Amino acid sequence: MNMLNKDVRLVENVFSNALELAPTRDGFGNGVTEAGKNDKRVVVLCADLKESTRAEWFEKEFPDRYVEMGVAEQNMATVASGMASVGKIPFTASYAAFNPGRNYEQIRTTIALNNANVKVCGMHAGVSVGPDGATHQMLEDIGLMRMLPNMRVIAPCDSMEAKKAVIAASKVDGPVYLRFGRAKTPVLTTKDTPFEIGKANTFWESVDPVVSIITTGSLVHEALLAARALDAEGIGTIVLNLHTIKPLDTHALLSVAHRTGRVITLEEHQIAGGMGSAVAEFLSEKCPVTVTRLGMQDVFGESGEPNELIRHFGLDHVGVMDAVRACIRKR
Amino acid sequence: MALSDEQNKILEEKAQAIRKTIIEMLVEAKSGHTAGPLGLADIFSALYFHILKHDPKLPEWNDRDRLVLSNGHTVPVRYSAMAHAGYFSLEECKTLRKLGSRLQGHPERARLLGLETTSGPLGEGLSQAAGMAYALRMDGGKQRVYCVMSDGEQQEGNIWEAVMFAGKYKLSGLTAIMDRNNIQIDGMTEDVMPLESLREKYEAFNWHVLEVSGHDIPAFISAVDQAKTIYEKPTLIIAHTIPGKGVPEIEFDYRWHGKPPTKEEGKRFLAEIRTLKGKVPNEYA
Numbered sequence: 001m002n003m004l005n006k007d008v009r010l011v012e013n014v015f016s017n018a019l020e021l022a023p024t025r026d027g028f029g030n031g032v033t034e035a036g037k038n039d040k041r042v043v044v045l046c047a048d049l050k051e052s053t054r055a056e057w058f059e060k061e062f063p064d065r066y067v068e069m070g071v072a073e074q075n076m077a078t079v080a081s082g083m084a085s086v087g088k089i090p091f092t093a094s095y096a097a098f099n100p101g102r103n104y105e106q107i108r109t110t111i112a113l114n115n116a117n118v119k120v121c122g123m124h125a126g127v128s129v130g131p132d133g134a135t136h137q138m139l140e141d142i143g144l145m146r147m148l149p150n151m152r153v154i155a156p157c158d159s160m161e162a163k164k165a166v167i168a169a170s171k172v173d174g175p176v177y178l179r180f181g182r183a184k185t186p187v188l189t190t191k192d193t194p195f196e197i198g199k200a201n202t203f204w205e206s207v208d209p210v211v212s213i214i215t216t217g218s219l220v221h222e223a224l225l226a227a228r229a230l231d232a233e234g235i236g237t238i239v240l241n242l243h244t245i246k247p248l249d250t251h252a253l254l255s256v257a258h259r260t261g262r263v264i265t266l267e268e269h270q271i272a273g274g275m276g277s278a279v280a281e282f283l284s285e286k287c288p289v290t291v292t293r294l295g296m297q298d299v300f301g302e303s304g305e306p307n308e309l310i311r312h313f314g315l316d317h318v319g320v321m322d323a324v325r326a327c328i329r330k331r
Numbered sequence: 332m333a334l335s336d337e338q339n340k341i342l343e344e345k346a347q348a349i350r351k352t353i354i355e356m357l358v359e360a361k362s363g364h365t366a367g368p369l370g371l372a373d374i375f376s377a378l379y380f381h382i383l384k385h386d387p388k389l390p391e392w393n394d395r396d397r398l399v400l401s402n403g404h405t406v407p408v409r410y411s412a413m414a415h416a417g418y419f420s421l422e423e424c425k426t427l428r429k430l431g432s433r434l435q436g437h438p439e440r441a442r443l444l445g446l447e448t449t450s451g452p453l454g455e456g457l458s459q460a461a462g463m464a465y466a467l468r469m470d471g472g473k474q475r476v477y478c479v480m481s482d483g484e485q486q487e488g489n490i491w492e493a494v495m496f497a498g499k500y501k502l503s504g505l506t507a508i509m510d511r512n513n514i515q516i517d518g519m520t521e522d523v524m525p526l527e528s529l530r531e532k533y534e535a536f537n538w539h540v541l542e543v544s545g546h547d548i549p550a551f552i553s554a555v556d557q558a559k560t561i562y563e564k565p566t567l568i569i570a571h572t573i574p575g576k577g578v579p580e581i582e583f584d585y586r587w588h589g590k591p592p593t594k595e596e597g598k599r600f601l602a603e604i605r606t607l608k609g610k611v612p613n614e615y616a
Contacts, residue, residue, distance in 0.1 A: 043466070067465070070499075075458045075492030082462025085440075085448060086397070087470075090462075105452055106489065110459060114440050114449045 003206045003231060004224075009192040010203065014221075015228060021184035024218060025123045027162020028180050029054025032091050032121075034163065035170035036062050039089060042170055045080055046093045047073050052182070053093040053123045077103040077120070081110035084117040089170055096122025096138035096179060104144055111175045112148040119169045120145070120177045125155075126268030127296070127313060128183040128218060128306040137301035143273020145177035146246045152197060153246040155179040155267070155275070157220035158187045161243060164195040172197060181268070183306035185218040200249040202256075204228075206236030211324045212256035214240045215266040216275045222310070223266055225317035230324055237324065245275045248282055257287045262327050264292045266320060268310075271295040292327050294319060334549040338381070342548045345415060346376035350577045350604050352411040352424055358597035360428040363436065366574035366587040367481065368408035370512050373546045374570055375412040378477065382555050387417040390445035396474050397447050397463050401456020402481035402510065403437040404589075409446070410434050418445050454487025456480055457507055461497045464505040464565075475559070478507045483515030486524050491536075497565040498537035505565040506558045507538075510545065512574040514585035533567045545570030577604050 004010055013019065036042040036058055043065045046055035050068070059066035069076040073094055080090035092099055099122055100107050111118045122141050129137045146153045154169065154176065156162035162180060169176040176197075194201060203220065204227040211230075215223040220241050227237045238256050242249065257263055263283065265276030276293030283289055294315060301309060310316045314323075334342075349372045357363045379385075384396045400409050407427065414421050419433070426432035433443040437451030448459050460478035467474050484490060497505055509529070517523045530540045539561045541554045551570060558566035574588070575581035578600045592600055 043469075064469070069496065070492075072492035072496070074455075074489040075461075075496055078455045078458030078489065078493070079462035079465065079496065081448070082399075082459035082464075083466040084462075085459070086463050086466045086472075088466045106455055106458075109449055109452050110455055 003204055005202050005205055008194060008201050008203055009190050010188050011190055014188050014224060019186040019188065022159040022187050023182055023184050024156050024159050024162040024180040025052070025054050025182065027156060027159035028093070028121055028123070028166055028178070029057035031163035031166025032058045033061050035167050036065065039170060041087060041089045042091065043067060043083060043088045044091045044093060045069050045076050047071055047076050047099065049094055049123070053121070055093045073098040073103040074106050077106040078110050080118045081114060081116045089117055089119070091119040091121055093121045093123065095136060096125040096141045097136055100141055100144055100177065101138055108148055112150045115150045115174055117173055118175050120175065121180065122177065123180045124182045125179045126181055126217065127301040127309040128181050128268060130183060130306040130309065131303050133303040134300040139268070139270050139296050139301065140273065141177070141179060142245055142267070142269050142275055143277065146278060150175055151246065152176045152244065154197065154244050155217040156243055157217060157241050158185060158189055160187055160189045160191065161193070161195055165243065168195065168197050179217065181218045183218070186221045188221055188224070195243070198244045198247045198249055200240050200242045200244070200252040202238060203241050204237065204239035206231050206238070209236040209238045209260050211235070211262045211264060211327060212238045212240060212260045213264050213266060213320060213324070214242050214253070214256070214279055216242045216245060217268055219266050219268060219315055222315065222317045223320055226320035226324065229317065230321055235324060235328065242275060245278055248278055250282060250286070253279060253282060254287055257283050257289045262290045264294060264320065264323050264327060266294045266315065268315060269295050271297060290327055290330060292323050294323055334552055339549055342376045342380055345380050346372045346548070347604060348415055349376055349408060349411045351601060352414060352421060353407045354592060354597050354600045356407050356411065356424045356427045357591035358594055359425045361591060362428060363407060363591045364404045364589050365591055366514065366581065366584070367402065367405035367510065367512070369578060370545065370572040370574045370576045371405055371408045371479065371510055372577060373548050374479070374508060374551060375408045377548050377551050379412040379416045381552055383477070384474070387413070390418065394474060397460065397476045399447050399456045399460040399463070399476070399478040400438060401450055401478055402453060402484055403450030405481070406438045409438065413445060453481070453484035454489035457490055457493035458496070460505055460507070461493050461502055464497070464502040465500060468502070468504055474504070476505050478505065480507060480509055482509055482511045482513065482520050482526060485526050485529065494533060494536045494538065501563050502565045503562050506555060507565065507567045509567060509569050510572055511569050512572045514574045514588055516588055518585055529569060537564055539564040539566040540569065541566065542569045542571065545572035546576060579603055579605065
């Protein structure tokens, strides 16, 4: 039985093999261009990666509001802070390994502590970067960013949600970190799927759920595949799309944790410091339940094809199903 | 426009008052930096009482010039100048570095309007000032952006990214002021990590460079005025200063970079302050 939440208006054929595929960075390109149309204060700064970050989509529309920074991410963050202080809404775009990897302290001091209206955009996050290997597969950015006071952290699940997240980020005052992937992944949400910063959406709910799968970013689709297969085995789950890692939707977390008593988190990030950590920290204080964190188990990534790597590190639907079965057995 | 003798005298008196308050604040705070703020007092007198277009009653006034202090550890000089200019009371200066104070050990914009940014970690102010100058120009603004930075922080890579950026985009609205006092925490800059030749380095990045004494107020103001006439480049003013200037017994002594005077030393320093017609041993020998 199909237990997709109808209220979130996912695409009709969400389990089809023929789903449209697009990288979430496309959502950045579309979203920031749209945000630029809505608000002329929006400017985009990019560190020599305008094609692969899709910053050039914005440049085509608004050449005067696009700023080429060269390969200088520390300067990009601090110039953006200066621009924000005189009224602009800067989006900084580079690979997450460098933005916020390279320029962390600049972001900490001049964006987070200043509460500057800068949107830090990290592309090529996660192992699904693929063949480029470990140096370019950023796996610590959620942790870096969610530790900073004033910072909001969002990892959209597909290009459609990414577009909405970028537009929403342009409308809130203050710093936001947005995380995007390189690989083409299924587009499962529609323009009618609700998106609100800080409000998680239940995408799947079995009749009698015993495990909650809390996930973020491009692995949401894998979680849905697992949920459907598990349901067929008679194991009910809830799949929660936690697109906003900070501020946490504590209401949604408490609700699913109370109902199922078991939680699995799934993300393309180190299990230390990431979304799973955030969930575990919160639940351990407010609703102690069994939490199993799926993600990178304190290892770096390596070269390979995106799907191959997701499978290799146990982050695909098969890995999720194994983890769900294991956590049921534990009880 | 040349400064009249009377104007110059007023600015020197302000510098004297700024120095006095710096010493009082540091004695009270029992921690903080002494040499840098004293060395910058003449420049901050010129900035707050002659150069900057600003209104202490309206710190967020959009048309104000922007002053970014990159070497945030010298912030006592800025707090002192702001207090004397009327941003807040001299009494509040005594809260420096104390719990709940707006006057944090390193400046924090969110706590005190008028600071423009948060600084302390070195090498970040020039980029922010460049971002301000770039964005203000986008909107056709006439505001000028000043960035006071140290010489030691020229060792940070971020500085040179900013220098490259401002040169490429010809940010003529940006004037950087380098406090060239040749000291840093571990010793003399040229021993720790040589910076020279600074002029040639900046010029190579398409900057206009001027050099003045940071204690010659008319010369400094004249350099700032000259910067306004350079339309195709940002300007760097290398202001040669004496660390600890104004208190003879600590002048030139790098050991005073990062410590405050004790109460007794403070009393002695206050008695010794000599901005007015002050001469330094071997300065004019």
